[in-house]
Amino acid sequence: QVTLRESGPALVKPTQTLTLTCYFSGFSLSTPGVSVNWIRQPPGKALEWLARIYWDDDKYYNTSLRNRLTISKDTSRSQVVLTMTNMDPVDTATYYCARMPPRPDYGMDVWGPGTTVIVSS
Amino acid sequence: SYQLTQPPSVSVSPGQTASITCSGEKLGTKYTFWYQQKAGQSPILLIFQDTERHSGISERFSASNSGNTATLTISGTQSMDEADYYCQAWDNKIGVFGTGTRVTVL
Numbered sequence A: 001q002v003t004l005r006e007s008g009p010a011l012v013k014p015t016q017t018l019t020l021t022c023y024f025s026g027f028s029l030s031t032p033g034v035s036v037n038w039i040r041q042p043p044g045k046a047l048e049w050l051a052r053i054y055w056d057d058d059k060y061y062n063t064s065l066r067n068r069l070t071i072s073k074d075t076s077r078s079q080v081v082l083t084m085t086n087m088d089p090v091d092t093a094t095y096y097c098a099r100m101p102p103r104p105d106y107g108m109d110v111w112g113p114g115t116t117v118i119v120s121s
Numbered sequence B: 001s002y003q004l005t006q007p008p009s010v011s012v013s014p015g016q017t018a019s020i021t022c023s024g025e026k027l028g029t030k031y032t033f034w035y036q037q038k039a040g041q042s043p044i045l046l047i048f049q050d051t052e053r054h055s056g057i058s059e060r061f062s063a064s065n066s067g068n069t070a071t072l073t074i075s076g077t078q079s080m081d082e083a084d085y086y087c088q089a090w091d092n093k094i095g096v097f098g099t100g101t102r103v104t105v106l
Helices: none
Strands: A003-007 A018-025 A035-041 A048-054 A059-061 A069-074 A079-084 A093-100 A115-119 B009-012 B018-023 B032-037 B044-048 B061-066 B069-074 B083-091 B094-097 B101-105
Touching: A003 A093, A018 A035, A018 A093, A018 A115, A035 A079, A035 B094, A048 A069, A048 A079, A048 A093, A048 B094, A059 A069, A059 B094, A079 A093, B009 B018, B018 B083, B018 B101, B032 B061, B032 B069, B044 B061, B069 B083
Parallel strands: B009 B101
Antiparallel strands: A003 A018, A018 A079, A035 A048, A035 A093, A048 A059, A069 A079, A093 A115, B018 B069, B032 B044, B032 B083, B061 B069, B083 B094, B083 B101
16 A cells, blocks of 8 residues: 655744655655655645656756755655755645656656645744 | 646536636647545545546546647536546646636535
8 A cells, every 4th residue: 555644844934944754655766667746735725746756866846946945765764855945934835745656647646645834933 | 837727616516517627838738637635635636648537536537638728527526526626737847737626516
């Protein structure tokens, strides 16, 4: 069974750096074709894709947030980490991680429950 | 940057058909994906590769993609289908979600 779970601070101050960890099980990020994505959703608003990391460490970022985001993986520990610098109240959101399986163009088939981050002084 | 536009809301009577559009430049040249998000829950994958239903998804859900518009159709809409729906595509491997559509079953 594939599961993902996001973890991180519930509250961060403006200008601080946010570090989120996606813990996953049931699949390996060393399997060719697999990737993990980060997505966020501000309260009452739409989903926003943030970043994606592939099994081979290839990485892609939201164009508008590229300068603030870093995604990395620890395959042996089944973790994907997202850092976002210079946090602002507009970054208040629920942050999700989601897997894409090793099938071309399949979609994000399993999502974590999300973790809520509030940015406030 | 690439953008996908959806109508904010769609209302449908039980048993009727609901159609949700997703518009983007030359969207028909990209694969479109559809996600359903019920209140307080994480999104779930409904449709991949424009028309293919994800495992376990009801046959009441179908989709198409051509030109600049992708469409998700819910046939025989039930109260359990009341949710937010998002289209999604990849633009040079950069993910883009649509603006989202709230489906209300009256």
